[in-house]
Amino acid sequence: xxxxxxxxxxxxxxxxxxxxxxxxxxxxxxxxxxxxxxxxxxxxxxxxxxxxxxxxxxxxxxxxxxxxxxxxxxxxxxxxxxxxxxxxxxxxxxxxxxxxxxxxxxxxxxxxxxxxxxxxxxxxxxxxxxxxxxxxxxxxxxxxxxxxxxxxxxxxxxxxxxxxxxxxxxxxxxxxxxxxxxxxxxxxxxxxxxxxxxxxxxxxxxxxxxxxxxxxxxxxxxxxxxxxxxxxxxxxxxxxxxxxxxxxxxxxxxxxxxxxxxxxxxxxxxxxxxxxxxxxxxxxxxxxxxxxxxxxxxxxxxxxxxxxxxxxxxxxxxxxxxxxxxxxxxxxxxxxxxxxxxxxxxxxxxxxxxxxxxxxxxxxxxxxxxxxxxxxxxxxxxxxxxxxxxxxxxxxxxxxxxxxxxxxxxxxxxxxxxxxxxxxxxxxxxxxxxxxxxxxxxxxxxxxxxxxxxxxxxxxxxxxxxxxxxxxxxxxxxxxxxxxxxxxxxxxxxxxxxxxxxxxxxxxxxxxxxxxxxxxxxxxxxxxxxxxxxxxxxxxxxxxxxxxxxxxxxxxxxxxxxxxxxxxxxxxxxxxxxxxxxxxxxxxxxxxxxxx
Amino acid sequence: xxxxxxxxxxxxxxxxxxxxxxxxxxxxxxxxxxxxxxxxxxxxxxxxxxxxxxxxxxxxxxxxxxxxxxxxxxxxxxxxxxxxxxxxxxxxxxxxxxxxxxxxxxxxxxxxxxxxxxxxxxxxxxxxxxxxxxxxxxxxxxxxxxxxxxxxxxxxxxxxxxxxxxxxxxxxxxxxxxxxxxxxxxxxxxxxxxxxxxxxxxxxxxxxxxxxxxxxxxxxxxxxxxxxxxxxxxxxxxxxxxxxxxxxxxxxxxxxxxxxxxxxxxxxxxxxxxxxxxxxxxxxxxxxxxxxxxxxxxxxxxxxxxxxxxxxxxxxxxxxxxxxxxxxxxxxxxxxxxxxxxxxxxxxxxxxxxxxxxxxxxxxxxxx
Numbered sequence: 023x024x025x026x027x028x029x030x031x032x033x034x035x036x037x038x039x040x041x042x043x044x045x046x047x048x049x050x051x052x053x054x055x056x057x058x059x060x061x062x063x064x065x066x067x068x069x070x071x072x073x074x075x076x077x078x079x080x081x082x083x084x085x086x087x088x089x090x091x092x093x094x095x096x097x098x099x100x101x102x103x104x105x106x107x108x109x110x111x112x113x114x115x116x117x118x119x120x121x122x123x124x125x126x127x128x129x130x131x132x133x134x135x136x137x138x139x140x141x142x143x144x145x146x147x148x149x150x151x152x153x154x155x156x157x158x159x160x161x162x163x164x165x166x167x168x169x170x171x172x173x174x175x176x177x178x179x180x181x182x183x184x185x186x187x188x189x190x191x192x193x194x195x196x197x198x199x200x201x202x203x204x205x206x207x208x209x210x211x212x213x214x215x216x217x218x219x220x221x222x223x224x225x226x227x228x229x230x231x232x233x234x235x236x237x238x239x240x241x242x243x244x245x246x247x248x249x250x251x252x253x254x255x256x257x258x259x260x261x262x263x264x265x266x267x268x269x270x271x272x273x274x275x276x277x278x279x280x281x282x283x284x285x286x287x288x289x290x291x292x293x294x295x296x297x298x299x300x301x302x303x304x305x306x307x308x309x310x311x312x313x314x315x316x317x318x319x320x321x322x323x324x325x326x327x328x329x330x331x332x333x334x335x336x337x338x339x340x341x342x343x344x345x346x347x348x349x350x351x352x353x354x355x356x357x358x359x360x361x362x363x364x365x366x367x368x369x370x371x372x373x374x375x376x377x378x379x380x381x382x383x384x385x386x387x388x389x390x391x392x393x394x395x396x397x398x399x400x401x402x403x404x405x406x407x408x409x410x411x412x413x414x415x416x417x418x419x420x421x422x423x424x425x426x427x428x429x430x431x432x433x434x435x436x437x438x439x440x441x442x443x444x445x446x447x448x449x450x451x452x453x454x455x456x457x458x459x460x461x462x463x464x465x466x467x468x469x470x471x472x473x474x475x476x477x478x479x480x481x482x483x484x485x486x487x488x489x490x491x492x493x494x495x496x497x498x499x500x501x502x503x504x505x506x507x508x509x510x511x512x513x514x515x516x517x518x519x520x521x522x523x524x525x526x527x528x529x530x531x532x533x534x535x536x537x538x539x540x541x542x543x544x545x546x547x548x549x550x551x552x553x554x555x556x557x558x559x560x561x562x563x564x565x566x567x568x569x570x571x572x573x574x575x576x577x578x579x580x581x582x583x584x585x586x587x588x589x590x591x592x593x594x595x596x597x598x599x600x601x602x603x604x605x606x607x608x609x610x611x612x613x614x615x616x617x618x
Numbered sequence: 619x620x621x622x623x624x625x626x627x628x629x630x631x632x633x634x635x636x637x638x639x640x641x642x643x644x645x646x647x648x649x650x651x652x653x654x655x656x657x658x659x660x661x662x663x664x665x666x667x668x669x670x671x672x673x674x675x676x677x678x679x680x681x682x683x684x685x686x687x688x689x690x691x692x693x694x695x696x697x698x699x700x701x702x703x704x705x706x707x708x709x710x711x712x713x714x715x716x717x718x719x720x721x722x723x724x725x726x727x728x729x730x731x732x733x734x735x736x737x738x739x740x741x742x743x744x745x746x747x748x749x750x751x752x753x754x755x756x757x758x759x760x761x762x763x764x765x766x767x768x769x770x771x772x773x774x775x776x777x778x779x780x781x782x783x784x785x786x787x788x789x790x791x792x793x794x795x796x797x798x799x800x801x802x803x804x805x806x807x808x809x810x811x812x813x814x815x816x817x818x819x820x821x822x823x824x825x826x827x828x829x830x831x832x833x834x835x836x837x838x839x840x841x842x843x844x845x846x847x848x849x850x851x852x853x854x855x856x857x858x859x860x861x862x863x864x865x866x867x868x869x870x871x872x873x874x875x876x877x878x879x880x881x882x883x884x885x886x887x888x889x890x891x892x893x894x895x896x897x898x899x900x901x902x903x904x905x906x907x908x909x910x911x912x913x914x915x916x917x918x919x920x921x922x923x924x925x926x927x928x929x930x931x932x933x934x935x936x937x938x939x940x941x942x943x944x945x946x947x948x949x950x951x952x953x954x955x956x957x958x959x960x961x962x963x964x965x966x967x968x969x970x971x972x973x974x975x976x977x978x979x980x981x982x983x984x985x986x
Contacts, residue, residue: 545958545975568827569803569974578623578863579877581884581906584916587981 024203025090026274028232030097030112032140033122034130034489038152042122042184043080043098049190050082050094052262079115079218079230079276080263086198094197095276097217110139111217111292114306115232115276118146118201120193121174125151125159125181128460129167131430131489137172146201149174150193155183167460204234204274211300212236212244216293221337225257227283228265231295232276234306238295239270244281247294247305253281290340314346314362315423315494316369316473317406319387319516320376321358327382328357334380335359338372345372350407354516354598355385355610360407363389366473385610387516391469394421394497409515411504414555420520421497422468426451428491429463435484436461442483446471447500447522466495470520505530505559508551509541512601516610527552531560533613538562540609548603619862622667622696624655624688625873626674627891630711634745637807639875639889640675648684651873651891654898655688658872659695661899665870666697669859670704676732678708682720689724703858705730705769710748713756718763727766728857730800731757736787740776744804744812757794767855769798774833775826776804778819784829785836792840797855801833802848803974827974847923847973864924866917866937874901883907912984914938915946919983925973928965949982 033039047053082094097112113119119140123129140147149172151164161181168174180196182189218230231238238244242255257280259267271277283289296303322331339345346362363369369389376382392406398418405411427448431439433455440450443465452464467476472492480488503526507517517537521529530552537550543564552560597604628643628651629636641647670692672685680688685706692698705728706721713731721729735741736750760768770791774784791799803826806813812820821829834844842850846864849857862869863879871878875889885905888894894901908916914934921929931950934943954961958979960969968976 545972545978565824567823567975569823569830570977578621578869578871578879579886580863580879580916580920581877581886581904584919584984587977587984590977591981591985 023206023208023272023274025092026095026203027092027118027197027201028095028097028116028204028274028276029118029120029197029201030116031120031122032109032113032136033152034124034127034132034136037122037124037127037130037133038184039098039122042120042152042182042190043096045184045187045190046082046096046194047080047263049187050084050194052080052082079261081260081266081276084194084198087195088198092198093275094194097276109136110143113140113143113145114215115217116143116145117204118148118197120197121147121149122152123150123164123168125153125161125164126156128160128164129171129430131428131491134171134428134430135491147174148193148196148200149179151179151181152184154181155186155188171460171462206233206273207235208237208273210235210273211303212238212242212295212297213303213306214238214295215306216289216291216295219289219291219340221340222280225280225282227289227340228278228280229283229289229291229293229295230261230276230278231271233271233273235273236297237270237272238279243298244279244295245298245301246289247296247303248290249288249293251288252298253283255279255281314344314364314392315469316363316365316389316391317360318363318369318389319350319352319355319358319360319407320373321352321355321385321387323383323385325356330380331359331382331384334376334382335361338376338380342372344368352387352409352516353512354514354600354605355387356598358385362406366477388519389473390520391423391473393423393502393520396421408504408518408520411518411520414504419499420502421499422470422502422520424466424495424498425469425472425492426495427463427465427467427472429465429480429488430490431461431463431484431488433461435487436463438483439463439480439488442476442479443467446474446476446479467492468498468500468522469494503554505533506553507533507537508549508553509537509600509603509605510548510550512603514600517613526554527559530554534560534562536613537609538564540613541603541605543567544603546602619668619858619865619867620666621669621671621859621862621867621869622665622692622698623859623869623871623876623878624670624672624677624692625871625876625887626672626677626680627651627874628674628679629676630679630709630747631745634811635804635807635813637810638675641891643676643679647891648680650895652680652684652688652691654895655872656691656695658898658901659691662870663695664697666700667870668700668702669862670698670701671859672706672726673730674707676709676712677706678712678714678717681712682714682716685717686720686724689726701725703728703767705857705859707732708756708760710752710756713759715759718756718759722763722765728769729760729765729767730769730771730798731760733757733770733787733791734773735776735779735783736790737776737779737783740779740783743777743817744773754790754794757791757796761795767797767857768795769800769855769857770796771800771802772833774801774803774829775821777817777821779821779829781829781832784833788833788836798849798851798857799837799842800849801830803830830974843926844970844973845924845926847925847968847976861924864920866920882913910938911942911945914942915984918946918950919980922959922966922968922976922980922983925968925970928962928967930965945986946983949986953979953982 031039031042079095079097082096084092084094086092097115121137123133149168151161153159154161165176165179169176180189180193182193213234213236214231216229216231220228222228238258240255240257243252244255245252257267258271258277259265260277265278294305322328335347344364347359350360351357373386390406390408392404395403395405396418397416447468449466451466454462477490480490501523502520503523504518504520505526507514534550534552541564545566547566548564550562551558594604597606627640629640704726706726707730709732733753734746738750757770772787806816837850841852844850845856868880870880874887874891874894877886883905885902887901888903918929931947950966953959958972960967
């Protein structure tokens with residue numbers, strides 16, 4: 023056990039985490055030739071976007087300069103704020119962390135957030151400045167920022183280039199020398215943490231585990247602490263980086279097991295695995311549970327695909343336990359699910375993954391936060407779906423979730439960032455000039471403003487330089503109203519939204535104008551309206567169609583005409599009926615996309 | 619009633635909006651075509667017909683001698699002794715005095731002139747090969763020769779078309795003495811040059827509807843009855859051949875791409891002239907035999923096109939039986955209730971305001 027080191031790399035997005043991981047694998051001979059960049063980012067989506075979404079691990083045999091052989095378990099983690107739960111889970115499985123900073127970018131919002139998480143988890147941190155080969159590298163500046171913002175002594179910092187491999191072996195030596203071995207025992211009863219899992223069509227659920235005490239091999243009986251379910255282990259092994267069967271997983275090891283677990287609901291990421299002989303073995307605590315913050319409805323384009331969507335979600339949740347979902351139905355869109363996400367990127371990625379990995383075509387409704395609606399009788403309800411809001415006469419007041427945002431921005435852009443923040447109902451808390459060119463702004467925001475595109479705007483007013491991280495702080499009352507959208511007197515539940523009264527009319531009007539362009543003309547006039555309660559605040563009319571004659575029955579070709587009419591009729595089947603109005607599926611899709 | 623349609627698939631040049639089947643009339647093709655047509659006739663030898671319609675394409679491109687040969691051949695093959703109406707479509711550039719005289723001599727009593735517009739500009743924009751002056755001359759010539767009915771085609775929605783131009787065309791044709799007018803809305807048919815590259819001044823659907831409404835009112839003031847969605851006529855000059863289509867009657871179509879309705883089946887010839895030369899007698903594709911209820915619904919849809927005559931449900935009951943018409947009548951009553959159809963206690967009619975949006979109504983007539 024003395025020769026095991028479990029560690030992860032934490033960094034702000036794009037600071038070179040995956041490239042460093044590739045280089046480590048290459049230099050240690052785990053992957054002799056790395057043809058494709060970023061081996062650990064196995065999802066297409068990760069490669070395309072250049073980000074890591076899922077935590078992954080790999081076992082690296084390493085012969086140190088001191089002559090001893092070591093096993094290094096590297097656990098790759100995502101960088102984005104939305105995926106903090108993945109980070110916290112990975113950290114739990116490690117004793118040390120490499121904190122990576124891009125020499126040309128400096129310390130960013132996520133650098134700080136992730137460093138705090140690692141410190142909280144009691145990990146040994148090795149600070150590293152990466153990309154020192156770039157001409158734009160500002161090594162001394164970065165060193166200063168690490169000292170000033172995170173109290174990291176400048177002399178502890180290693181300098182590397184993940185791309186060229188410079189300093190990477192020195193870094194591995196530091197991992198061996200500075201990070202502690204796992205303080206676990208083989209003698210104590212079995213105790214493992216599931217930090218990830220996925221579903222294999224043949225072998226069932228494959229949990230990824232860190233063994234804290236005891237050992238695990240084929241034939242062993244295990245128990246899921248939270249559910250009491252017992253399974254017999256069929257296979258154990260390591261990641262190299264593909265699954266490689268082994269004989270035993272011992273205390274301190276990182277690996278996987280398979281136990282023909284077919285029901286995905288019986289075992290979850292974050293669960294503790296123990297031996298049924300020692301049912302009193304304590305749960306591994308401190309695992310940061312994820313709290314869904316952003317909700318949206320998802321519906322299959324073709325309502326007959328509902329069953330497929332259900333199965334896809336069940337499997338998906340196994341891989342990403344942070345997704346919350348429950349059944350929902352909409353008059354406009356049919357049967358679907360309401361999903362809870364950790365943030366906007368998480369939502370975007372999840373919808374994209376559902377589409378790609380499960381072949382699901384989906385309509386997603388506008389995202390919403392969870393509102394606390396306090397009724398006139400004093401009762402408080404938590405509501406994540408605007409269409410479920412009580413009628414205005416029963417509402418005493420509405421509270422919305424507030425987050426604390428830490429924004430790191432170069433001095434030149436502080437002005438525009440503050441202006442933007444004020445316009446998005448931000449409440450200024452603090453400003454800190456932490457180095458000559460970096461400013462740390464702290465604001466309180468309604469989360470609703472963040473999901474309505476604040477981050478994209480922040481990037482654009484700062485020419486991409488500003489970074490942001492946030493934490494939930496609590497609920498605050500504001501003058502919030504529900505806006506309904508009506509198509510010819512019928513409410514379209516999927517389009518209802520909650521807004522601050524001052525911006526409700528503007529947003530309602532914009533939505534009505536967009537919808538007017540998307541709903542086809544009918545044989546009758548169609549008013550499209552936005553309403554707050556019973557009061558209409560915006561209206562656009564779609565004039566009736568005046569001509570639809572297709573195909574003259576020339577030369578008596580009646581069959582052709584009949585077939586054209588039949589085709590037209592078939593086309594209508596793909597429409598969603600809102601009262602007597604046929605709205606193409608694509609209209610909802612386009613509208614919701616435009617809104618996002 | 620039974621009609622005979624002959625498709626003459628030749629044109630000088632394809633108009634930019636047209637997706638009907640036609641080819642350039644190259645040397646020798648016309649001869650081969652008439653020979654093939656005569657062979658095709660043999661498959662239906664001895665049938666009798668009440669109306670004849672020679673359409674296209676451009677039948678006047680055949681020239682006087684070939685037209686006579688064609689009509690003589692038809693007389694040979696079929697019993698045309700009770701023919702009450704015989705139409706030839708002509709285009710202004712090829713409807714010579716000789717051709718019209720030959721038609722008259724062969725028993726043709728109705729001439730339909732493809733005028734489309736009397737605005738030179740509009741004609742050029744859609745690639746018509748004749749001039750407005752030629753069109754006026756041909757209509758005058760046909761009148762002078764004493765055909766029983768002279769009809770003209772006009773188009774609504776030509777690029778740059780304004781009501782003033784359309785009215786001028788209508789006025790000129792009426793003063794020339796036409797008895798019948800077909801008014802078609804230009805539609806962008808898939809694959810046509812016009813659809814591939816629509817000009818910016820193409821009137822919108824709303825503008826087309828405006829033009830159509832105004833033309834319809836104008837024609838009404840000049841005693842033309844709007845008797846079918848696209849057709850207007852002075853009393854007694856309705857096209858019997860076309861009325862037979864809308865009343866669910868039988869007809870035989872000869873020539874490439876021609877459609878037929880015989881013995882309850884609808885079928886169509888292939889759209890390939892050269893293949894037609896090889897096997898003119900075995901050229902049918904797309905045979906359709908509808909179930910009786912669908913057949914009744916189809917006839918209802920067709921009869922609703924007849925704006926003044928309308929649809930008398932008793933005619934359908936007689937032909938298809940009460941039990942096959944019940945559901946249909948239910949649908950018709952519902953449409954009458956919401957004002958899409960008019961019902962006078964005897965017949966259903968398309969409400970005048972619904973003429974240009976009739977597809978939606980027809981779809982509901984046809985399908986549950």
